[in-house]
């Protein structure tokens with residue numbers, strides 16, 4: 566059941582949003598990507614994302630993957646270890662991953678790239694609306710739980726740039742604009758409390774603003790709910806692609822949904838791949 570998309574504002578996108586809250590939101594999402602509940606989960610959101618890469622990107626080792634609104638890394642560390650683990654076993658070149666964001670989480674990215682050498686990052690802010698081409702290898706741009714942040718004009722520009730300058734793109738969303746997802750959205754309040762307990766237990770600011778004054782859980786709930794109202798259907802993404810006015814005849818598009826924790830968590834994807842004669 567769908568209603569018109571509403572381009573409301575999220576707290577995490579506001580310039581006045583304190584950095585501790587923004588980083589709490591980013592880390593909560595990264596941990597959600599990796600959540601696996603025994604006897605319930607079909608892998609995690611991140612392992613489902615790996616499957617989508619393997620199913621739809623031909624010759625996956627020929628790509629550099631640019632994570633455009635990377636936050637705290639989202640699924641990228643898992644994508645790197647799973648995809649490159651398989652490529653290494655086959656004697657193929659590893660994929661290089663690059664993290665970027667308008668608000669770079671450098672401390673976290675440094676920690677990731679020290680552990681995983683095929684992941685690097687851009688230290689300075691990169692606006693998704695003006696992304697340069699990275700290097701000579703084929704480029705795949707990934708938009709993890711972020712495409713809904715952009716209004717139609719910006720989103721069309723982002724897709725236009727991907728079609729003109731990159732070789733593939735993948736949009737992943739975990740929210741949908743439907744009644745069930747909106748009703749379940751308050752559950753992220755409890756997820757935010759859990760994240761504070763486990764990963765911010767030594768931060769007095771996070772403890773105070775979670776358990777005394779619940780700003781962090783409320784902020785994440787509000788942003789999660791607004792995300793539901795802003796998420797596009799696959800048909801809406803397709804019509805933005807048509808809006809670009811570009812020749813899409815060399816591109817193939819795939820979309821779908823993977824259930825991770827029924828009925829609460831699913832991964833929606835929209836993939837575009839440019840045809841290359843050597844694939």
Ligand SMILES: C[S@@+](CC[C@H](N)C(=O)[O-])C[C@H]1O[C@@H](n2cnc3c(N)ncnc32)[C@H](O)[C@@H]1O
Pocket residue numbers: 578591594595633634635636637638639640665666667668691692693694708709710711714
């Ligand atoms: C909901 S978070 C998703 C983070 C991460 N991709 C994940 O899945 O865990 C959205 C991210 O988009 C970033 N962002 C918002 N507007 C942006 C823009 N114009 N350009 C680049 N990044 C942007 C925010 O800083 C934030 O890290």
